[in-house]
Amino acid sequence: MDGLRPWRLLCPLSCRFHSATILEMFLPEESGKNCRNEQQGRDLEFIPPPAARGRRRRDCLLAHKCAAGHNCSGAHHLSSFFLNSDADPFDAIASLPRRFGVADPSASGMLQFSSHRRRLVFDDIDRPESESRVTRLATQPSVRMGTWQFRVPRTARPPRHRSAPHRTAPAAAAHPPPPHTYEATYHALPLCSGPIRIHVDLHPGARTRGYTNHPALQHCTTPRHTLPANRSIELALAPASSIQPQLASELIHLWPVWHVDQISSRTPCENDMASSSLVSTALRLVTEYVRASDIAIAAAVLFVCSAIRNRLTTPPGAPMLWPVVGIIPSLFAHLDDIYEWGTAALARAGGTFPYRGTWGGGSSGVVTSVPANVEHVLKTNFANYPKGPYYRERFVELLGHGIFNADGDAWRAQRRAATAEMHSARFLEFSHGTIDALVRDKLVPLLEKVSEKGRAAPVHVRQHLRRGVRVDPGCLAEGLPDVPFARAFERATELSLARFVTPPFVWKAKRFLGVGTERELVEATRAVRAFAEATVAERRAELRKTGTLAGRCDLLSRLMSSSSSSSDSGGYSDEFLRDFCISFILAGRDTSSVGLAWFFWLLASHPDVESRVLADVLSSGDGGASMDYLHAALTESMRLYPPVPADFKEAVEDDVLPDGTFVRARQRVIYYAYAMGRDKSLWGPDCLEFRPERWLNGKKSGAFAGGAESPYKYVVFNAGPRLCVGKRFAYAQMKAVAAAVLGRFRVEVLPGQEKMKPKLNTTLYMRDGLMVRFARREQRHEPGHADVPAAGG
Ligand code: HEM
Structure with a gap:
């Protein structure tokens, strides 16, 4: 960056200090580097305080208020100077104290910058403190950073007459230089539809007036960029869509020496450019404004606040829910005696506590050992608490749509068939x-x-x-002996269960790529399914050959016999029977x-x-x-x-459990049979005997x-x-x-x-x-x- 960046209005701050306008500027890339005014061939030198030397470019706030309380002030001269490369830097700076009502213009050239939250607050040291709230802010010892000096080499000092603050007629108007056409890109802020490109004829030597105090451009932030070297200008606009029609005329009106040639409507190609420029703007803003230390501090503050909030909103005695990692640290800390720890935590928390896994893990809900809650979930509001997609997607490879993994009609059909057969004499x-x-x-x-x-x-x-x-x-x-089916079944179960403790993006990515444990799972489930399919095929063949399975009394044969006799369509499909078998093996194994x-x-x-x-x-x-x-x-x-020891159901809709615990849709309610069996209030003081x-x-x-x-x-x-x-x-x-x-x-x-x-x-x-x-x-x-x-x- 070879020049000063322009000022930018910080709306939130200016709202807080309503009588003051707070502008932001960028100092040169390296502190102490001279900033050259190309037009005048003169330098503006920054001399940083020792504490700030060697630091990277930093943002500054310019706080000012004129004596009349009007927020048009010398800052505009300064910004004008940066906007219009022909402006006189010395004048711009010299005018500041005058605008603040300080009689002695010799105070010019010396401005104080103090740090406020890592930004520098640009203030006028000669201004009585009472006149500026921002001054008070800036002069707090904790935020003061040092004194900076703006010094314009005296040798290059221009004639005083050029410093007139409200001069509207350019000095060079009598001999207007040929207009140069500059291309300005108006960057839209998030509310806007995108950048508008405006071609501007800028007459060198022209001066602008403080446009930021014009009502029509209230929404228009000051230019984000002046690039004196290549003469292009960028403006950042707030709701651009509403201001667009006005903009051209206002620009002409406010900057009479600017001639707005054309506001080109955006073509699809420009739309792409718009979005890419938005992205690049965002990236630039992030790289310029955000530092690693900012992120670290923000994360730390967030962490602490969130931890405090969690502590205050969870029942006393409940496990701590840490930001980002949720309950995981507590689980790890008690891995050795996790069941006892969970039981004690439930007892301390009065029977129910919320839990949350890692961010992005999608696991959250409540753990309960209160029988009324369990009854509510398992019976009273049964429809709201199916097994749910969380369980299903982790077991789908192994169990398919078997009874253990099914909800709704698929579950009901299997349940009916199983109960009818298993309860028959x-x-x-x-x-x-x-x-x-x-x-x-x-x-x-x-x-x-x-x-x-x-x-x-x-x-x-x-x-x-x-x-x-x-x-x-x-x-x-x-x-x-080692039975291959048994080995495959064990492995498939283990790997499916591992999905419950692995972040979804990890196991899903592995599944997508077909690698590691996910690949093993596919192989193991293939073996399990092959076994179940072979059993079904064998029974089918027997049924076809003998016309009956009456001699067999196992559940599968009973199911196939009953369905073939009761249904014209040949009863249950092979897939249904296969999944049914696998679910039963898992359930009873x-x-x-x-x-x-x-x-x-x-x-x-x-x-x-x-x-x-x-x-x-x-x-x-x-x-x-x-x-x-x-x-x-x-x-x-x-x-x-x-x-x-524990089981869970997933809520379809928001619900409130009988003990008043709120359960959000898609959260899980874990009912903890292990803790319930050791609850004094349920089994008396000898509950552990x-x-x-x-x-x-x-x-x-x-x-x-x-x-x-x-x-x-007793669940x-x-x-x-x-x-x-x-x-x-x-x-x-x-x-x-x-x-x-x-x-x-x-x-x-x-x-x-x-x-x-x-x-x-x-x-x-x-x-x-x-x-x-x-x-x-x-x-x-x-x-x-x-x-x-x-x-x-
Ligand atoms: C001590 C032995 C057993 C215990 C403690 C036990 C416990 C359970 C539990 C807690 C559930 C509910 C699972 C859930 O909904 O997530 C369940 C469901 C089931 N159990 Fe058992 N079980 C045992 C033995 C068996 C046996 C031997 C079989 C089969 C022959 C079996 C078949 C099933 C089936 C099919 C379901 C699913 C019911 C449904 O979802 O409608 N269980 N069992």
């Missing part, structure tokens, strides 16, 4: 038979083999039990085995409960009858260690009385219309496995596992797994044989 009978056979013929022989190896053979309890409760019987072969692992762990430290369970098992007759105490013990175990008796109907009858509890207080199996379809099945499975195992073995938990921590996952896995020994009981106790041993024997 035939299915229940079949499932009991299948479970018993699986346990008797596969799991028990496997555990016997393991126990034969004696104390030297600890086993990972969930891995064994999981295989006792899952769909793929090949898993129960000796040595727990680990939940029961995880529940059992915690159950055996709790039993190991509660021999009295173990004895009672054993007694219940042995007195149950056929091994499948009610076993109420075992049922209560499993229920109690899942109260403390719910296999699905493992006491199956709390589920029994008095000491006398001993019948399971869990039904008396509100389902919204281990969810509640309301989306209650777990497999709840009965899960209990049957778990009871069968627990009875078979406990009747034959003592499950000895290896030392060092007295305290177990859960893993952060959607299923409550034990962090390091549970290592046990299956020790054969000396006397084998088949269910139904009432010789009840002590728990240890």
Whole structure:
């Protein structure tokens, strides 16, 4: 930049100091560099105070008010000087004190700049302080930066007559020099339609008058650029569209020596130029005005204010929601005991607190453990709380449109089909038979083999039990063989869950590019789908060949039989059946085995409960009858260690929960079964104790009385219309496995596992797994044989 930039009116400031006009100027690129007035061949020298030396170009504010209180002042001369290269810099500066009513013009040439918020406030040092509010501002010790001097070399000082402040006739008018045509670009401010290009004939030697005080140009900021070297001028206009028609005439009127040739309407090409020039203007403004330190300070201030606001607006005791990173730091700080921390935070916050993930992560909502809120979400206002797109898009590869991932009609159709089949007497009978056979013929022989190896053979309890409760019987072969489908399913589940803790733009970009974990996910889901498709195809072929699947009682066969008999169109599509299968595998795969692992762990430290369970098992007759105490013990175990520790639903519309918490549309409500199971207000002061008796109907009858509890207080199996379809099945499975195992073995938990921590996952896995020994009981106790041993024997 080889010259001074022009003044610019700062509207917000000028509004605040209404009687003063505040103008902005740019100092030369480097402080102290002379600024040359090309027209007159003279220099205007800036001599910065020591503190400002060597700094980059900085913005200045010129504050002034004339003695009459009129905001037309000597500043215009200064701006005129910068606008019209023929203006006399010395005059412009010299006129300032005079305009301020200072008698002695010799004070000219000395102006004071003080810093105010990194801008320099240009003030008149000779002006009595009382006359200028800005002076007061500028003279505060904290903002003073130093004294700058404007010095025009005396040798080049022009004749005094050229300094007349209101001279309208140019001195050179008698011998008007030939007009030069300059091109001026009028930059529109955001409100305007874009830059207007105006060709201006500027007669050298012409002088302008203070145009900023003309009412027609109230919206017109002072020129943004004078480029004395190449003679083009830029003006920044506020609502240009409204001022355009006026502009030409006003320019002519105000600057009589300027002749506005033409205001060209913009062509499409110019539109492009307009936008690109807007972009470049914006970029230039950013680079000129904004510094890294500005951004850092602004960010710090924003951070602190936002943190304070968050603290004040969240319930006391709730986790801190930091700006930008939300709840994430708190989560990281408590990663080791995240469930306990969440439980304690809910207790402190009165049962509900808001949460927010990182900016751009799209995760926010509330966490609650208040049964009334849970009931509202799961039942009363069920329509407003579907699974929602947040859940769906993370699981769509694996689950497709299966029941677990579906909402609306798609969900309803699957739910109806599943409930009808799973609650039918035939299915229940079949499932009991299948479970018993699986346990008797596969799991028990496997555990016997393991126990034969004696104390030297600890086993990972969930891995064994999981295989006792899952769909793929090949898993129960000796040595727990690696089943490709199982491996693919596990991997696909893990990778889908990882999407919940990865910022969406990261995993979506990886998915788009087909790289990393997203690529792995595609491969794993392909294997899972292939398995499910093959199963469906096999059943289809059998149905086609034999005309019936009556001999088969599994859920898929029942579904296919019922649909083919009830629908002319051939029933459910292969895709529907495939997704249905995968959802069921996911739903029932680990939940029961995880529940059992915690159950055996709790039993190991509660021999009295173990004895009672054993007694219940042995007195149950056929091994499948009610076993109420075992049922209560499993229920109690899942109260403390719910296999699905937390679940969420997404709000469609804004809503208010019964406890007064506001939920915005698209926010999630997380209901925290883990915390609810440990809430004193729900379960009493002994809520942390493992006491199956709390589920029994008095000491006398001993019948399971869990039904008396509100389902919204015990949401281990969810509640309301989306209650777990497999709840009965899960209990049957778990009871069968627990009875078979406990009747034959003592499950000895290896030392060092007295305290177990859960893993952060959607299923409550034990962090390091549970290592046990299956020790054969000396006397084998088949269910139904009432010789009840002590728990240890
Ligand atoms: C201890 C074992 C189990 C527990 C704790 C459990 C828990 C749950 C929970 C909390 C939900 C709600 C999920 C949600 O809406 O996001 C659910 C849904 C479901 N569960 Fe279970 N479950 C268990 C076993 C099973 C089994 C063995 C099956 C199948 C045979 C099964 C089938 C389903 C299905 C199909 C759904 C979806 C229901 C719907 O959305 O309408 N569950 N379960």
